[in-house]
Amino acid sequence: MSKSVIIIGCGIAGPVLAMLLKHKGFEPHIFERLPEIQVAGISLGVSPQTLKVLNILGLAEKLIALGESLDHFRTYSQLRGEQLGTSDIPARVRDWLGWPMLMIARVRYCQFLYDSAKERGISITFSRNLVGVKQEGERVRAIFEDGSEAEGDLLVGCDGLHSAVRNALFGKDEIKYSRLAQIGGISITPEILKSPVHMAHQYLGDGVHFVATPIGHEQMAWVATFPEPNEAREDWKRISIENAKELLDGLPVANWDNGPKDVLAHATFVTKYGLYERPICPSWHKGRIVLLGDAAHPTSPFLGQGGNQAMEDCYHFVRLLCKAAPFTDESLESAFKEYENIRIPIVTKSVARAKVEGQKRVLSGKEACLQRDEIMLKGNGMDPQRVQWQNDLIQGPFMGESEI
Numbered sequence: 001m002s003k004s005v006i007i008i009g010c011g012i013a014g015p016v017l018a019m020l021l022k023h024k025g026f027e028p029h030i031f032e033r034l035p036e037i038q039v040a041g042i043s044l045g046v047s048p049q050t051l052k053v054l055n056i057l058g059l060a061e062k063l064i065a066l067g068e069s070l071d072h073f074r075t076y077s078q079l080r081g082e083q084l085g086t087s088d089i090p091a092r093v094r095d096w097l098g099w100p101m102l103m104i105a106r107v108r109y110c111q112f113l114y115d116s117a118k119e120r121g122i123s124i125t126f127s128r129n130l131v132g133v134k135q136e137g138e139r140v141r142a143i144f145e146d147g148s149e150a151e152g153d154l155l156v157g158c159d160g161l162h163s164a165v166r167n168a169l170f171g172k173d174e175i176k177y178s179r180l181a182q183i184g185g186i187s188i189t190p191e192i193l194k195s196p197v198h199m200a201h202q203y204l205g206d207g208v209h210f211v212a213t214p215i216g217h218e219q220m221a222w223v224a225t226f227p228e229p230n231e232a233r234e235d236w237k238r239i240s241i242e243n244a245k246e247l248l249d250g251l252p253v254a255n256w257d258n259g260p261k262d263v264l265a266h267a268t269f270v271t272k273y274g275l276y277e278r279p280i281c282p283s284w285h286k287g288r289i290v291l292l293g294d295a296a297h298p299t300s301p302f303l304g305q306g307g308n309q310a311m312e313d314c315y316h317f318v319r320l321l322c323k324a325a326p327f328t329d330e331s332l333e334s335a336f337k338e339y340e341n342i343r344i345p346i347v348t349k350s351v352a353r354a355k356v357e358g359q360k361r362v363l364s365g366k367e368a369c370l371q372r373d374e375i376m377l378k379g380n381g382m383d384p385q386r387v388q389w390q391n392d393l394i395q396g397p398f399m400g401e402s403e404i
């Protein structure tokens with residue numbers, strides 16, 4: 001008899017985990033709090049790890065066709081009033097690892113994963129807000145706010161930063177506002193940033209950072225990062241252009257006329273959100289209930305690794321689960337321990353590096369900023385440390401053949 005796996009959350013990790021499990025003969029069921037796929041968020045960077053995992057399912061090339069594979073990254077210094085360089089590192093990553101650095105609108109990505117899971121016959125139930133879990137012998141039970149329940153052999157929490165599964169297993173710990181906020185959106189690509197090559201543009205200022213990246217279909221996703229002492233909400237809600245004028249005019253980059261000003265003028269929607277920190281969960285399982293993705297290891301977005309690290313979790317979780325058959329308490333315990341042993345050291349690096357990268361983006365004081373820009377100039381517009389960190393992270397979760 002196939003094993004049933006309850007998955008909580010239909011964001012990025014949930015549908016991919018479900019498809020990998022189904023591929024290996026499990027019976028996954030996804031339960032999502034919201035009434036439908038949420039139209040929220042801006043864009044995600046998809047690095048080779050994700051494409052390797054999606055390739056197991058025959059989905060990598062399809063996803064690539066929906067986004068924009070980057071070739072170049074150009075950096076400008078506002079203080080120096082000049083370009084610091086154009087790097088071809090994204091193109092070199094593709095040559096090196098065989099997969100591109102892809103940028104895609106988050107909504108498009110979520111919809112693609114949802115549609116792909118549905119096509120594979122995976123059951124997805126919306127409007128089920130998990131409020132509790134129970135383990136009885138070899139069975140687990142999910143308890144939802146509306147009083148309904150679901151029963152299975154295993155349960156995986158893919159329910160993001162505020163994970164209710166994590167709270168139910170280990171108690172509610174503090175989710176702290178980082179005092180950094182972002183305003184971002186999607187724009188029609190302005191003339192000034194149109195390029196025959198697939199190029200991202202970043203702008204370094206004093207206490208502010210701006211990046212605009214093509215995401216396909218003559219569109220760019222853009223984000224400004226800045227310190228914001230007053231707590232900003234983390235709801236990723238869209239603000240219509242009519243209501244965003246004040247917000248955009250107040251941005252320190254609003255008058256930068258080498259790109260940002262035009263990007264803002266062509267925005268189709270805007271969103272403002274605070275960035276929050278929750279420690280990496282010290283343990284990712286209890287009995288037959290396991291955490292995966294942001295539920296276990298939320299991160300700030302500055303290395304673009306949140307979704308990609310979640311894909312590595314999916315790969316190792318399914319690989320180790322298959323090796324644990326026939327399931328006993330002992331074989332599952334040892335598989336989930338190994339899952340943690342492999343993943344925790346890697347996400348610990350990823351989360352810590354993203355935090356350092358975030359601090360660099362809002363560096364303030366003329367001298368410190370000019371020093372940073374000097375380093376970037378020598379790196380042809382790229383920070384050599386960031387390149388090294390990124391290259392280290394994007395090689396996972398396997399080299400050569402998949403073991404799934």
Ligand SMILES: Cc1cc2nc3c(=O)[nH]c(=O)nc-3n(C[C@H](O)[C@H](O)[C@H](O)COP(=O)(O)OP(=O)(O)OC[C@H]3O[C@@H](n4cnc5c(N)ncnc54)[C@H](O)[C@@H]3O)c2cc1C
Nearest residue numbers: 009011012013033041042043130159160164293294306307
């Ligand atoms: C609305 C939204 C927009 C985002 N936009 C961006 C962005 O533009 N750029 C960026 O870098 N990162 C963004 N992120 C974060 C990024 O998606 C994650 O870091 C990363 O993809 C990890 O994926 P995940 O599946 O672990 O978590 P998530 O993608 O956060 O998915 C978690 C899912 O679980 C659901 N859920 C939560 N609680 C419950 C519950 N109690 N019961 C049932 N379901 C539940 C949520 O509704 C969500 O669908 C966004 C996250 C969200 C939730």
